[in-house]
Amino acid sequence: MGRAATLARRTFLIGSAAIAGGVAFGVWAYKREGENPLLADLPDGASALTPYVLIDAEGVTLITPRAEVGQGATSIQAYLLAEELDVDPLSVRTAPGPASAAYWNGEVAAEGFPFAAWDDGFVARTSRAAGGVAGKLVGLNVTGGSTTVPDAYDKLRAAGASARETLKQAAADRLGLSRADLRTENGAVIPPEGDPIPYTALAADAAALDPVEAETRDPADWRWLGKPHRRIDIVAKATGTERYGIDLDLPDMLHATAVTNPAHGKGVTAMDASEAEAMRGVLAVHLITGGAAVVADNTWRAIRAANAIRFEWEPPATTHDTDAFWALHAAALTEDTRDSRFADDGDVEAATGDAFQADYGAPFLHHAPLEPANATIRYTPERTDIWTATQVPPFAVDAVARVLEQDADRVRLHNQTSGGSFGHRLELLWIQQAAEIARHHPGRPVKMTWSREEDMASGFLRPMAVARGRGTTGEGRVRSLDLAIAAQSVTESQMSRLGFPPIGPDTAIVAAAWDAPYALADRRVTGHRVPATVPVSSWRSVGASHNGFFVETLMDELIHQAGADPVAERLRLIHHAPSRAVLETVAEMAAWDGPRPGPGRGRGVAFTFAFGVPCAQIVDVVDGPDGLRITDLWVAAEVGRVLDPVNLEAQLSGGALFGLGHAMQAEIPFEDGLPVPRNFDLYESLRMWQVPRVHVRALGTTGAIRGAGEPGLPPAAPALGNAIFAATGQRIRRMPFAREIRFA
Structure with missing residues (x-):
């Protein structure tokens, strides 16, 4: 050695x-x-x-x-x-x-550095190593x-x-x-x-x-x-025997729920809780930050009583509706809001002087995990115990210690299995609320459970994002590409809630866009930071969730303009061998070079490089009298050494289906500055009958060790959008697609 x-x-x-x-x-x-x-x-x-x-x-x-x-x-x-x-x-x-x-x-700290995962140069490797050291030094x-x-x-x-x-x-x-x-x-x-x-x-x-x-x-x-x-x-x-945080049952337990101003950060101007206080099983009503909490002898009674409280809320900081938010983001595509330009090759201005141009959009989205947020806290001056599902254990402990004005060494966390997250359990709001309530009931465990409506209203959203793409073609090839992306900073929003100031440009705004391994002599990707309005949060695959759609839809439009084959032209442009192998593999799986689909059918392809994993997908659709239906989905990815092939397939297919469902139908619209959907009936995703046949292959040809929970999501939306174009001739540039097309 x-x-x-x-x-x-x-x-x-x-x-x-x-x-x-x-x-x-x-x-x-x-x-x-x-x-x-x-x-x-x-x-x-x-x-x-x-x-x-x-x-x-x-x-x-x-x-x-x-x-x-x-x-x-x-x-x-x-x-x-x-x-x-x-x-x-x-x-x-x-x-x-x-x-x-x-x-x-140490790995999560290294993700924030502006070095592409395919970059194995000395500076990139040294920076990643420094991220690992930082991860330990701060106990990340x-x-x-x-x-x-x-x-x-x-x-x-x-x-x-x-x-x-x-x-x-x-x-x-x-x-x-x-x-x-x-x-x-x-x-x-x-x-x-x-x-x-x-x-x-x-x-x-x-x-x-x-x-x-x-x-x-x-x-x-x-x-x-x-x-x-x-x-x-x-x-x-x-x-059905798995135990989640919401299933926790402790002796002498109290049950609570919270209702807070749906305008994050705003409070209560007046409140009438008399009807709630008189309801069966209600033990107390407490004012908490931004609203009130009801404590009762079971969760159902607590929620019913909370719904009976009459509030007058402080108005939201903005009265924007959805259209105003779109306009705000589009207006941010200027030099005044430039946050980053990690990719700037050649002379894009000269190359794209008379270019194709289009705008693209992705809406606000909710995490919407099946298990509503909950936390159980037993407080005493000597020791506090927390039972909750969280992805940030030390931050949860510190947050509770601050609320209770207690030394963090006296706080113990018992992390629970979570019934879904998609980034939701990176937040702390419900844990802080549980601590506020538990302080009123020392010595007794208090389980605070959000109602579904409160979870939808108080959860932090994936940011809206818009992009302006330009590019040129010639001699049957794509020649240049210029992409500007505008979004709120997830990093700034989340770090501020954890008590950290934002540092430098936010790589999440341009993730999977600036580092896409396309070799173009003239290529530029610019990130623009939209002024903070709605608090936002990490959502499965974070910035890649919308940037995959932006890059790969623009790329498909340019390839179509050039008259080239969508797979062959991408293969010509990709400079990263494992990424080429992934795209070649998915094309072989779907028999891309075989007979073309008949009338009313279409196939779309997309490739993204996110979280160090190249992933390519092909979607097959058929347009019938009942609407458009997805028949097949092919997924190929390179995660390096495969440790659990069964779960890897589940993660890649699950991520892709998650991406398809949200691209088809999901959004969080706003009215008067507040989110509209309050339950699953108004936040529709993929239905069981809409799930296509899924075919997954992991190459496993490199020695890398990568995760698979998120990389399967970013290519799904553009692959579907490109398939819709191939089948119908209709190019959809803003999600969700159901705004413009009917799905069977």
Whole structure:
């Protein structure tokens, strides 16, 4: 092994601690050992806690700190640990661990740098490494950006390998053998002769040892990873026995709900709660920031009472309706609002002097997860406990500590499984409200649950975005491209709510646009920051969710003008080999070069590069008397090494279908500055009968480790829009498409 590889490997230091006859193992990076966060709250009788592996009298618990929001994070983290530790991931316990900086995410910090994921140059690599260091230094324990697998891949395997080899060393010392004489299997050390020794019987001995630095296994020796395997939560979810935050039931629990001004940041000018206070089961009505909360003996009664409160609200900061918001964004496409220009090749002004030009738009969208936001808090001056589903555990702890004016060290978070998120659980508003309510009822757990209507009204939206595209063609080719994108800054909005000032340009505004791997001599992508009006938030695939539509619709229009083939011309322009392979693969899957579809049928293709993953999709549509129907969807992507092929297919197909449904029918319109939809009936997405046949292929030809929760979404909308054009001749430049076309 070379010196550089040795140093890189040894930046992971293994920490251990003995407690109550147990042993602790964990991975610590950047040449210093951190404190084991699990030691602070050991229950009586526990024999060992570690950052990632707990061994007690009951067996082994795998610590899986990245939040489970339906994407399979808990399962893949468990398999990464179990593969090296030699325990059956289906038979051991898992726990999310505390809200500790020990579980920092270095990958998510690196996402914000303005370097394309295909850029492997020295400056790009150095900057990404710096992002990883920053992630640890600030304790960035967050889940997002499809970073769970890239961040966990080395950390968790190293933690499992160290635990395995240290347990083997404990057994070797006990038996007077060499560690090399021993092997492990199914949670036990196996000697050459005699009975297996369970890990639980070795924990105390292992605690007295210096942790063994161990190599991780060759993928050729993997038992589970890389092969189809069962998610550890699939039986519970398939049988309806999975427990979510909303299912939590604690002794002596109170139930609450909140109603706040739908104009974010505004308050109450007058309130009449007399009818609510007189209703059956109501225990109290409290003023909270921006509104009021009702506490009752069950959630239904709390919500009914909250609906009976009469409010006079402070007016919103803006009275814009949807059309005014579109105009505001279009007006922001000027030099005065320029936020970034990461791509600026050649002389675009000269090249696009007499160019094709079109404007494109994407509406506000809601996350709309199935489980309404909820949090349960038990407050005492000595200690506060939080039960909620969150993707930002340390920030949730700090937010509650601020509300309760309590030291954060006295606040404990018990992260729950979430019934969906799509970015919703990156926010903290309902947790802060729960803390405000719990302060009135010390010693009793208070479960605060938003009604669906409150979730829709108070949730933070994906920003609206508009784009102006220009380009030229000649000799059957696309020659130049100029794209200007205007949107509010998600980073600025979210960071301000977390107490951080925005720093520099927002890469999210132009994500998957400036870094699209198209080689054009004259190419420019400009981001424009729209003045903040409506608070906005990260939505599945963030800026790529609309920029994929902008880039690939513009590209398709230019290719059509040039008279070129949509696949062949993209292949000519793409300079990134894995991206070319993805596009070639999806074309082969869909038999793109075969016979053309008949009358009323059309196929559209789109390619995007988001979160380091090239993904190409082809959509087939048929236009019939009942409207337009999607018949088939082909998806190809390159995520590098495939760890869970079954869940990977689910994530790619799920992301694509999520993108199709929202492109077809979803939007959050505004009237008088306020969002209109208050329930699912007015926020329609893909219906079961509209789901096409889905065909997915992951190439797995590179050594990269990438996530798949978000990259499947961005190509879906443009592929559908391009298919609609191919079938009907109608070019739709603003989502949702249902504004202009009827779907069957």
